[in-house]
Amino acid sequence: MRICAEQRDNVLYVRLNGEMDEYSAALARRDADRLAETYAATSERAIFDLSKVSFMDSTGIGFLIGRYKKFQRYGVPVYVTNPSAGTDRILEMSGVYTLIPKA
Amino acid sequence: MENFMKLEIAALGENESFARSAVAAFALPLSPSLMELSDIKTAVSEAVTNCVVHAYGRETDAGKIRIECRIEKTGFGGTLHIEITDFGRGIDDVEKAIAPFYTTLKGDERSGMGFTIMQTFMDEFSIESEPTKGTVVKMSKRIGMERTAEIPRAEERERVNA
Numbered sequence: 001m002r003i004c005a006e007q008r009d010n011v012l013y014v015r016l017n018g019e020m021d022e023y024s025a026a027l028a029r030r031d032a033d034r035l036a037e038t039y040a041a042t043s044e045r046a047i048f049d050l051s052k053v054s055f056m057d058s059t060g061i062g063f064l065i066g067r068y069k070k071f072q073r074y075g076v077p078v079y080v081t082n083p084s085a086g087t088d089r090i091l092e093m094s095g096v097y098t099l100i101p102k103a
Numbered sequence: 104m105e106n107f108m109k110l111e112i113a114a115l116g117e118n119e120s121f122a123r124s125a126v127a128a129f130a131l132p133l134s135p136s137l138m139e140l141s142d143i144k145t146a147v148s149e150a151v152t153n154c155v156v157h158a159y160g161r162e163t164d165a166g167k168i169r170i171e172c173r174i175e176k177t178g179f180g181g182t183l184h185i186e187i188t189d190f191g192r193g194i195d196d197v198e199k200a201i202a203p204f205y206t207t208l209k210g211d212e213r214s215g216m217g218f219t220i221m222q223t224f225m226d227e228f229s230i231e232s233e234p235t236k237g238t239v240v241k242m243s244k245r246i247g248m249e250r251t252a253e254i255p256r257a258e259e260r261e262r263v264n265a
Binding site for chain 2: 019021022023024025029055056057058059061062063065066084085086089090093094
């Protein structure tokens with residue numbers, strides 16, 4: 001899974017690209033947290049763009065909540081956008097959207 | 104003849120992607136929809152991840168995961184039966200383990216939603232586990248059943264148009 005970020009008008013866009021499972025999550029976590037440390041202080045909010053996520057299992061729930069907590073330390077709210085139908089169902093049933101709304 | 108396949112893999116994280124892709128590829132003759140394929144891949148991923156993370160833990164010698172699939176043809180569609188077996192430490196309290204949000208690895212960003220997802224995404228789900236012996240997860244999904252209802256309607260339309 002590749003992760004890249006773009007900051008525009010104090011909004012941090014974090015784009016995930018590839019498959020998110022237990023195996024790929026470790027590196028994704030490290031990369032996303034580096035981005036948080038670099039950009040969070042100058043961001044008003046962070047939006048995780050899932051449009052290029054080709055697969056996500058329940059690992060994605062833990063991943064997103066973990067990043068939510070990370071950004072929360074900087075007072076930066078987190079949103080998700082463009083989940084696939086499958087991912088949407090997982091995030092909906094696990095209640096992730098109550099913490100991390102859809103942008 | 105009923106189609107089947109049997110796969111034995113090392114319980115390693117890098118096999119999670121291979122396992123779900125292999126099962127999804129096996130299901131292709133049933134012409135599953137993208138959503139059905141995604142459901143199958145997700146359920147298999149959850150079961151295999153459980154074997155990697157929980158059944159054998161992080162021991163240096165990875166254990167084995169056995170994946171058996173069978174296709175039961177019915178009319179235009181069919182049912183995919185999946186059985187995923189490990190020979191690891193087993194689950195002490197199955198009822199607790201399958202409860203939503205329950206996890207034994209709290210500090211690890213684990214959601215505890217694996218079994219709930221398997222149950223939701225598949226039509227049938229059962230689990231048998233014996234401490235120190237291992238765990239068997241059985242799941243089935245009916246595939247292409249919606250189309251069996253649609254196809255006669257399409258034929259009917261053709262007859263009307265002709």
